[in-house]
Amino acid sequence: MALIVQKYGGSSVADATAIKRVAHRIAEAKRAGDDVVVVVSAMGDTTDELLDLANQVSPKPPSREMDILLTAGERISMALLAMAIANLGVEAQAFTGQQAGVITDDAHGKARIIDVKAGRIHQALDEGAVAIVAGFQGVTEHTNDVTTLGRGGSDTTAVAIAAAIDADVCEIYTDVDGVFTADPRIVPTARKIARITYEEMLDMAASGAKVLGLRCVEYGRRHGVRIHVRSSFSGHTGTLVTDEPQPALEGEGTMEQPIIAGVAHDRSEAKITVVGVPDVPGTAAQIFETVAASGVNIDMIVQNVSAAQTGLTDISFTLPAADGQRAIAALDAVRGAIGFASLQYDDTIGKLSLVGAGMKSHPGVSARLFGALRDAGINIEMISTSEIRVSVVTRADQLDDAVRAVHTAFGLDSTEGEAVVYGGTGR
Numbered sequence: 001m002a003l004i005v006q007k008y009g010g011s012s013v014a015d016a017t018a019i020k021r022v023a024h025r026i027a028e029a030k031r032a033g034d035d036v037v038v039v040v041s042a043m044g045d046t047t048d049e050l051l052d053l054a055n056q057v058s059p060k061p062p063s064r065e066m067d068i069l070l071t072a073g074e075r076i077s078m079a080l081l082a083m084a085i086a087n088l089g090v091e092a093q094a095f096t097g098q099q100a101g102v103i104t105d106d107a108h109g110k111a112r113i114i115d116v117k118a119g120r121i122h123q124a125l126d127e128g129a130v131a132i133v134a135g136f137q138g139v140t141e142h143t144n145d146v147t148t149l150g151r152g153g154s155d156t157t158a159v160a161i162a163a164a165i166d167a168d169v170c171e172i173y174t175d176v177d178g179v180f181t182a183d184p185r186i187v188p189t190a191r192k193i194a195r196i197t198y199e200e201m202l203d204m205a206a207s208g209a210k211v212l213g214l215r216c217v218e219y220g221r222r223h224g225v226r227i228h229v230r231s232s233f234s235g236h237t238g239t240l241v242t243d244e245p246q247p248a249l250e251g252e253g254t255m256e257q258p259i260i261a262g263v264a265h266d267r268s269e270a271k272i273t274v275v276g277v278p279d280v281p282g283t284a285a286q287i288f289e290t291v292a293a294s295g296v297n298i299d300m301i302v303q304n305v306s307a308a309q310t311g312l313t314d315i316s317f318t319l320p321a322a323d324g325q326r327a328i329a330a331l332d333a334v335r336g337a338i339g340f341a342s343l344q345y346d347d348t349i350g351k352l353s354l355v356g357a358g359m360k361s362h363p364g365v366s367a368r369l370f371g372a373l374r375d376a377g378i379n380i381e382m383i384s385t386s387e388i389r390v391s392v393v394t395r396a397d398q399l400d401d402a403v404r405a406v407h408t409a410f411g412l413d414s415t416e417g418e419a420v421v422y423g424g425t426g427r
């Protein structure tokens with residue numbers, strides 16, 4: 001008998017038929033003798049529709065009320081799912097984030113889980129019931145205000161609950177069969193990855209892979225939660241995220257790690273160039289202190305060599321496009337004080353990242369990446385690297401071609417036919 005957390009995304013519970021299908025899956029696991037805790041997302045596009053509604057009644061909805069609104073989505077799906085399971089003769093109890101003991105900080109819209117007091121969940125399990133928990137939400141410790149964890153946050157709820165109850169595995173059900181070497185919506189020949197380390201999965205998530213949220217992977221790594229990403233639309237084994245060494249097959253040594261785990265892409269960033277920056281000590285600090293003070297998280301930075309005659313240089317950096325106008329306004333306000341000439345804003349960029357722990361010890365990875373882009377006629381605008389990642393910025397409209405070219409160049413294309421995308425939305 002195992003203790004399993006199962007998380008179902010929006011596409012797995014998009015309508016009544018889907019909810020009944022998932023209910024069958026859960027009832028089956030329960031009947032097989034496992035203890036099951038289910039975390040569920042809002043149905044289909046509910047969260048987007050609620051956001052739309054809010055923006056129709058107010059150009060700037062207060063974040064506290066926005067969270068109360070958005071948590072309604074998960075309350076609907078958790079209640080319906082519990083009803084559907086009960087209808088199959090298996091007892092199920094639904095819990096809001098608050099009832100499930102998910103305690104967060106008070107950062108509305110992007111709250112962090114600080115504790116899970118899983119008393120109610122344990123009680124439900126002891127009574128022989130399946131516990132159904134609303135994902136993506138929690139409550140502040142002192143004021144009892146309802147919070148949300150940020151888009152895609154149900155994954156984090158699932159992993160946090162798995163950690164709190166010391167589950168054997170946290171199964172994340174989505175609309176593809178696991179983590180792929182690239183987004184199968186863009187690269188149909190992408191391959192399913194059988195096993196991936198937290199470190200690689202973190203870099204994939206941070207680089208735009210949407211299959212798992214960054215915070216979910218961070219949480220899983222910190223607490224050693226085995227995460228199994230798989231599809232609710234098939235019975236296939238998915239991808240295991242774990243640092244446990246691969247068990248050796250009969251008669252073989254441990255499997256060698258592949259050099260490259262996958263190619264991630266991100267279309268959500270923009271680029272700001274600060275033009276004509278005096279090349280003297282302290283200006284970069286002033287620029288990035290200004291950006292930081294406006295609450296904006298930056299990603300890549302490039303500083304050009306300064307022109308000898310003028311002593312001026314240009315500094316470019318990338319940031320979430322959603323924060324672009326805020327950063328521009330903050331920088332514009334200090335133009336005179338810092339003494340730069342002007343600002344350029346560009347939100348038609350795309351970022352490609354090649355991730356793999358094996359590149360630490362293999363020369364030529366960057367060279368092969370750049371060669372693949374050259375052969376595809378794609379210009380590189382910025383480059384950044386870490387120990388296990390190389391990222392490049394391209395034009396947004398060339399990003400898909402870039403991902404396909406690089407995927408092929410690193411021999412990642414599958415020979416076993418095309419990857420299946422069951423739901424289509426990635427939820």
Ligand code: ASP
Binds near residue numbers: 048427
């Ligand atoms: N329903 C929320 C969203 O759409 C949370 C989630 O799906 O994980 O972002």
Ligand code: MG
Binds near residue numbers: 009152155426
């Ligand atoms: Mg998701």
